[in-house]
Amino acid sequence: MAVWWVVFALPLFCSVPEPVSRHRTTVSLSVITKGLQQLHRTLSRIRHYKELALFLLAFWIYNDGIGTIIKIATAYGDEIGIDHNQMLIALVLTQLIGFPCTLGFGLLARLLSAKQAILLGLAAYMIISIAGFFMIMLGTSTCWRLAWASFKAGRKR
Numbered sequence: 001m002a003v004w005w006v007v008f009a010l011p012l013f014c015s016v017p018e019p020v021s022r023h024r025t026t027v028s029l030s031v032i033t034k035g036l037q038q039l040h041r042t043l044s045r046i047r048h049y050k051e052l053a054l055f056l057l058a059f060w061i062y063n064d065g066i067g068t069i070i071k072i073a074t075a076y077g078d079e080i081g082i083d084h085n086q087m088l089i090a091l092v093l094t095q096l097i098g099f100p101c102t103l104g105f106g107l108l109a110r111l112l113s114a115k116q117a118i119l120l121g122l123a124a125y126m127i128i129s130i131a132g133f134f135m136i137m138l139g140t141s142t143c144w145r146l147a148w149a150s151f152k153a154g155r156k157r
Contacts, residue, residue, distance in 0.1 A: 046053050070091065081103045109117040 046056075064073055074091070077090075078084075082090075105117060105121060108120065111117075112120070
């Protein structure tokens, strides 16, 4: 993770100049109270920007959900005996697949309405989850044989 942040932070560190400080401030109780007062002022002004407040709330819930899914998935994978390297590869692949899918979902939301795009995404998620359940219950090779047989039967019609 550290390598990821370093690689993507290097352009910022190399190309954005640091502003020159006019005076040095020592850390004291007054600096901390001024910072907390400024934070309070900012949070009290957020009431005037309802869209921003909703965005921050949605982002907080979304980000917490992603973190929970990652933690639960790794705990579950560890519990059923998946190797740590395989779990790391699965999490990285999820990120690599998720990014283009997010862009595609944004495009889909522009073509359809947002509600239709969400319903389509939920339907795809449901189909993938049900297929995954049957692949586990019946065995992967049995599922692919059944899918191929139903595909060939559909083409004959």
